Structures are given as structure tokens and as C-alpha cells.
Amino acid sequence: MPKLWNSTVEQHRHTVHAAILDATAALIAEHGLAVNMSQIAAHVGIGRATLYKYFPDVQAIVAAWHERQVTAHLDHLTSVAAQHQDPGERLRTVLSTYLRLSSTGTHTGHGNHGGGPAAQLATALHQASHMPAAHQRLRELVTAVIAGAADAGVARTDVPTDELATYCLHALAAAAALPSPGSHERLLEVTWAGLLPPR
Amino acid sequence: MPKLWNSTVEQHRHTVHAAILDATAALIAEHGLAVNMSQIAAHVGIGRATLYKYFPDVQAIVAAWHERQVTAHLDHLTSVAAQHQDPGERLRTVLSTYLRLSSTGTHTGHGNHGGGPAAQLATALHQASHMPAAHQRLRELVTAVIAGAADAGVARTDVPTDELATYCLHALAAAAALPSPGSHERLLEVTWAGLLPPR
Known part of the structure; x- marks a missing residue:
């Protein structure tokens, strides 16, 4: 050989x-x-x-491109998580990075219907949730980071961490329907408040 | 005539x-x-x-059925909102009713892929977000109810009410990915915490 x-x-x-x-x-x-x-x-x-x-065919290329993008985003999230020692900072950074990655190219208005190539690409990216393995990896990463924050007393412990991860990923997906970058900061703040230990 | x-x-x-x-x-x-x-x-x-x-054709009937369902749900939400004088109670009840309505028939597991007739119907229902008029009416209702709660000091005022409505609707959509009714209660609690005035 x-x-x-x-x-x-x-x-x-x-x-x-x-x-x-x-x-x-x-x-x-x-x-x-x-x-x-x-x-x-x-x-x-x-x-x-x-x-x-x-x-x-073209569809197969777009699917492969899409998978490469999603994998790159997941690798990036994983490395961002590894860069932070403090569990609260780590969670905060992972969530803000996820928000930025998942809304890139989609802040063109409400929803991603019609529009130019950016909107079409955004629609393709949206289908990330239909890639079971990638979605599972994302959920596991966010769940682990939340669990770390919960152990450190930063995140609430009265709700299972995988449920909190599901909440986060859905809430942050609202970024695609929010127009301005300022609104994304506020969305992160609001979503974060849901994760804190109850008063 | x-x-x-x-x-x-x-x-x-x-x-x-x-x-x-x-x-x-x-x-x-x-x-x-x-x-x-x-x-x-x-x-x-x-x-x-x-x-x-x-x-x-059948598709047109399913579309009409779907529109009737969505309209009935919106009417129900509107009447639920009207039944409560207290702004905090009104918001809480509208959100829990929305969560129940939007997750009916979908708590069969993670996502709504494949599966039996219930899952297929759930998938059809999911397309509610693609009915612009209905979606707009839902957003306006939730925005108005949040505004009432914000005026009463129950909901936060540092984030625009329409952004809070977008947050709520996305966060509560997580119910479709959560298996048990108990997890729905917890999702409501977590989402609610995001709406409260910051500490």
C-alpha cells in the first residue's frame, strides 16, 4: 500500500x-x-x-456546505467554552456566541421569507435544527455548560439542565425575528434572566 | 333580493x-x-x-381547517386575556394558555418528525407561524398584555414590549421539544423569570 x-x-x-x-x-x-x-x-x-x-447535484453541494458551516460553528462554540474557567462567564459567552452565529445574515427583518441571497442562505442555515447529530451536539454542549453554571450557583437548579438548554436555544432563536443588533443584546439579557436561580 | x-x-x-x-x-x-x-x-x-x-383538493381543505384552528385558538387567547383584571395574572394566564394550545398533540417526544397522524397534524399546526395575519394578531395580543403588565410594574420596562413578546413566543415554543407536562410548567416558570424587572 x-x-x-x-x-x-x-x-x-x-x-x-x-x-x-x-x-x-x-x-x-x-x-x-x-x-x-x-x-x-x-x-x-x-x-x-x-x-x-x-x-x-447542487442540492448535495449545498447540504455538504451547510454541514461544514454547522460543524465549524459547533467547533467554535466548543473552543469558546474551553477558553473560560469561570462557569458563569463560560455560559454567558457560549450563549452570546451562539446568538451571534445563529443570527448572522438573518437580521434583515422579520423572518427570512423571500429576499436576496443572504435570506436564502439564512433559510438554509435555519435547517440546522433538522440535522439530528449536529443538533444533539449543540444541545449536549449547552447542557454541560449550564450544568457547570448550576453547580457554581450561577444558574438555577430547580429545573433540569437539559430543559434549560432547550429553553435557551429556543429563546435565542428569536434573534432571527428581531431587527437590530441592540435587540440581540437585550434578548440575551432576558434569556439569561430566565436561567438565574429564582428570587 | x-x-x-x-x-x-x-x-x-x-x-x-x-x-x-x-x-x-x-x-x-x-x-x-x-x-x-x-x-x-x-x-x-x-x-x-x-x-x-x-x-x-385535500391540501386546500387542510389549509382551511388549519386556519380555522388557529383562529379559534386566537379567539380563545383573546377571551382568556379579557377575563383577567389583574395585569400580572392576565399575562401569566395568556402565556400558560398559549403554551398549552401550541403544544397540544406535540408532546410525543423531541421534534415532530415522522410518527403517526398526531405528529403529522402537529407539523401542520407548526406552520401557524407562516400565516402572517394570524402571527401578527398573536404578536399584537401578547405585546399588549405584556405592556399592561409592564405598566403595572410586573414585567420589565428596560426592553421594548414587542421584543419581550418575540422572546416569549420563541421560548414557549420549546414546549414542542419537551416531553412531559411537568416540563411545560417549568418552561413557563423559566420564561416568566425572563420577563420580570431586573434585580
């Missing part, structure tokens, strides 16, 4: 794969979702036949 | 219309969404040709 050769081929495949996702995201951001395989191949600088060796 | 005759015809149409919605809801609850126009006509006790004078 020529291991080195294998790894080089693997690396090349990986590079092309990533370039296809980047090109598709760029084309969609510019032209909307009505892009086709020929445009994508031209943008990457590969032949159409080669592109089809990687993906059967 | 034979007014009486007109009103009788109108009343008859209304009765048949309602019977079609009832029959369709009953058939879907029993058999799932795979019902057809012949089954519905037979269940109502009218001919297929008559049914087609009312609705072009």
Missing part, C-alpha cells in the same frame, strides 16, 4: 471538495440558489465530469 | 363547509395525511362533485 500516495490523493480530494463548497457558497451569495453544476465547475476550475465525481 | 333565502343558502354553505373540515380532520387523525377527496365526500355524506364545489 503506497501510504504516502494515498494520503496525497486524499489531500487533493479534500482540497477540491473544499473548493467546490467555497465556490458554491460564493455563487449563491452572488446569484441566489439558481446556480447550476456547470457554473460551479467553471468557478472551481475543474471539468463538469470531475465535479460529478464529487457531488450528484 | 330575497334576503332570507340568501341567508339560508349562506348558512347551509357554512354548515357543509364546517362539516368538510371536521370530516377531514377526523380522517387524518385516523389514517394520516393520505386521505383523498372521495373518502372525505363519503364521510361528510355529500357527492364528490359537491365537495369539489367547496374545495379544489
Whole structure:
């Protein structure tokens, strides 16, 4: 088994794969979702036949791009959580980062209906909740961070931590329906108040 | 213009219309969404040709049924709000009623994917947020009730009331992802804490 050769081929495949996702995201951001395989191949600088060796259609590319985005966001959240020693700060930072990541590109008004490429991408991103594995990882991360804050007396202990995580993720999703960045700060404040030990 | 005759015809149409919605809801609850126009006509006790004078297809009937449900829920919420003089009690009751109405039939587990007729109906109900007029009426009702509670010093005044309404509706939507009725009580408590004046 020529291991080195294998790894080089693997690396090349990986590079092309990533370039296809980047090109598709760029084309969609510019032209909307009505892009086709020929445009994508031209943008990457590969032949159409080669592109089809990687993906059967545009939808599959968008799905792969989407999965990459969600995974990157989850990795980022995980590293943000690891950077904070104080359980309260850690929770606060994870929630504000999640709010920012999940509302990026969606603060164009109420809901994400119609509109330009940004809104279309936002709609695609919204489907993150339909990726069971990613959603599960997100819930587990937020649940663990809340549990740490509860142990430290910062978060309430009268409600199970996984229920508090479900509450947080739903409440913060309201950001997509709130127009201004100022309203996002306030949403974080209000959601946070729900997590505190009862008076 | 034979007014009486007109009103009788109108009343008859209304009765048949309602019977079609009832029959369709009953058939879907029993058999799932795979019902057809012949089954519905037979269940109502009218001919297929008559049914087609009312609705072009099953989808249109489900949409009309759905709109009727949502309107009935909104009417109920409005009357619940009117029954309470105390602004804090009014807000509390409106939120708990909304939580109960919006999670009816959805406490079958996490999300509403797959599953039986109840889950399918729940999915249809979830699309309430895509009925702009109904959603607007809901937001206005909750915003007004929160404003009353804010004036009375029960709810916080440092966040605009329409933002608090958006927060509430999103946070309470978490009920669909929470399994037990006990968790719904706790969700109400947590969401409520977010609405209180800051400490």
C-alpha cells in the first residue's frame, strides 16, 4: 500500500471538495440558489465530469456546505467554552456566541421569507435544527455548560439542565425575528434572566 | 333580493363547509395525511362533485381547517386575556394558555418528525407561524398584555414590549421539544423569570 500516495490523493480530494463548497457558497451569495453544476465547475476550475465525481447535484453541494458551516460553528462554540474557567462567564459567552452565529445574515427583518441571497442562505442555515447529530451536539454542549453554571450557583437548579438548554436555544432563536443588533443584546439579557436561580 | 333565502343558502354553505373540515380532520387523525377527496365526500355524506364545489383538493381543505384552528385558538387567547383584571395574572394566564394550545398533540417526544397522524397534524399546526395575519394578531395580543403588565410594574420596562413578546413566543415554543407536562410548567416558570424587572 503506497501510504504516502494515498494520503496525497486524499489531500487533493479534500482540497477540491473544499473548493467546490467555497465556490458554491460564493455563487449563491452572488446569484441566489439558481446556480447550476456547470457554473460551479467553471468557478472551481475543474471539468463538469470531475465535479460529478464529487457531488450528484447542487442540492448535495449545498447540504455538504451547510454541514461544514454547522460543524465549524459547533467547533467554535466548543473552543469558546474551553477558553473560560469561570462557569458563569463560560455560559454567558457560549450563549452570546451562539446568538451571534445563529443570527448572522438573518437580521434583515422579520423572518427570512423571500429576499436576496443572504435570506436564502439564512433559510438554509435555519435547517440546522433538522440535522439530528449536529443538533444533539449543540444541545449536549449547552447542557454541560449550564450544568457547570448550576453547580457554581450561577444558574438555577430547580429545573433540569437539559430543559434549560432547550429553553435557551429556543429563546435565542428569536434573534432571527428581531431587527437590530441592540435587540440581540437585550434578548440575551432576558434569556439569561430566565436561567438565574429564582428570587 | 330575497334576503332570507340568501341567508339560508349562506348558512347551509357554512354548515357543509364546517362539516368538510371536521370530516377531514377526523380522517387524518385516523389514517394520516393520505386521505383523498372521495373518502372525505363519503364521510361528510355529500357527492364528490359537491365537495369539489367547496374545495379544489385535500391540501386546500387542510389549509382551511388549519386556519380555522388557529383562529379559534386566537379567539380563545383573546377571551382568556379579557377575563383577567389583574395585569400580572392576565399575562401569566395568556402565556400558560398559549403554551398549552401550541403544544397540544406535540408532546410525543423531541421534534415532530415522522410518527403517526398526531405528529403529522402537529407539523401542520407548526406552520401557524407562516400565516402572517394570524402571527401578527398573536404578536399584537401578547405585546399588549405584556405592556399592561409592564405598566403595572410586573414585567420589565428596560426592553421594548414587542421584543419581550418575540422572546416569549420563541421560548414557549420549546414546549414542542419537551416531553412531559411537568416540563411545560417549568418552561413557563423559566420564561416568566425572563420577563420580570431586573434585580
